[in-house]
Amino acid sequence: xxxxxxxxxxxxxxxxxxxxxxxxxxxxxxxxxxxxxxxxxxxxxxxxxxxxxxxxxxxxxxxxxxxxxxxxxxxxxxxxxxxxxxxxxxxxxxxxxxxxxxxxxxxxxxxxxxxxxxxxxxxxxxxxxxxxxxxxxxxxxxxxxxxxxxxxxxxxxxxxxxxxxxxxxxxxxxxxxxxxxxxxxxxxxxxxxxxxxxxxxxxxxxxxxxxxxxxxxxxxxxxxxxxxxxxxxxxxxxxxxxxxxxxxx
Numbered sequence: 001x002x003x004x005x006x007x008x009x010x011x012x013x014x015x016x017x018x019x020x021x022x023x024x025x026x027x028x029x030x031x032x033x034x035x036x037x038x039x040x041x042x043x044x045x046x047x048x049x050x051x052x053x054x055x056x057x058x059x060x061x062x063x064x065x066x067x068x069x070x071x072x073x074x075x076x077x078x079x080x081x082x083x084x085x086x087x088x089x090x091x092x093x094x095x096x097x098x099x100x101x102x103x104x105x106x107x108x109x110x111x112x113x114x115x116x117x118x119x120x121x122x123x124x125x126x127x128x129x130x131x132x133x134x135x136x137x138x139x140x141x142x143x144x145x146x147x148x149x150x151x152x153x154x155x156x157x158x159x160x161x162x163x164x165x166x167x168x169x170x171x172x173x174x175x176x177x178x179x180x181x182x183x184x185x186x187x188x189x190x191x192x193x194x195x196x197x198x199x200x201x202x203x204x205x206x207x208x209x210x211x212x213x214x215x216x217x218x219x220x221x222x223x224x225x226x227x228x229x230x231x232x233x234x235x236x237x238x239x240x241x242x243x244x245x246x247x248x249x
Contacts, residue, residue, distance in 0.1 A: 007057035
């Protein structure tokens with residue numbers, strides 16, 4: 001389970017990227033985190049994963065506070081950043097072993113997990129090549145593999161489908177559903193509304209770092225009858241109509 005309460009972040013210059021944001025991702029569900037570019041999605045996910053320190057508020061991963069028990073909290077999450085361009089001088093296998101060492105994944109279990117994930121993503125045969133030779137999509141698949149290597153309970157994914165070919169995107173969506181159905185939590189940011197519509201149990205819509213809506217897409221459609229999802233989203237994110245919502249599914 002993932003819970004954030006009254007999360008806020010202001011950057012230098014007084015720009016409030018996240019403004020008193022609160023919501024929860026329950027066990028057994030996929031929640032889509034939806035907003036325009038610059039809405040505060042990536043900043044929020046980085047605070048959830050412990051990369052950024054919030055100015056105010058609280059992040060709870062299962063039974064662990066990111067503030068008071070950061071190591072335990074981070075052990076329970078798999079985080080995929082918005083950019084896959086990291087550790088590019090390492091070979092794929094070197095990078096995965098580095099991540100395995102950090103999370104203390106036993107060698108036998110690590111080998112089995114690496115083979116399973118990389119074969120599912122058609123990446124297994126490229127593991128001995130340097131990652132700087134990978135395409136963007138291959139690097140993204142490597143980041144996904146690394147994030148899931150220690151079998152985390154809570155997945156926090158920042159635009160995870162970007163750059164993936166259709167087969168790999170389908171595989172990751174299947175894995176997200178399987179993970180939630182096994183009683184775990186998945187939060188992923190996206191601006192592809194069709195993906196959210198097909199995959200998510202609930203959505204959180206934010207604009208300028210503030211919550212506009214929390215609930216199911218069916219509930220959202222009831223608020224805006226005779227409008228498709230794209231029209232609803234564009235209507236909601238017009239600045240003059242922005243009002244925070246306290247609705248919780």
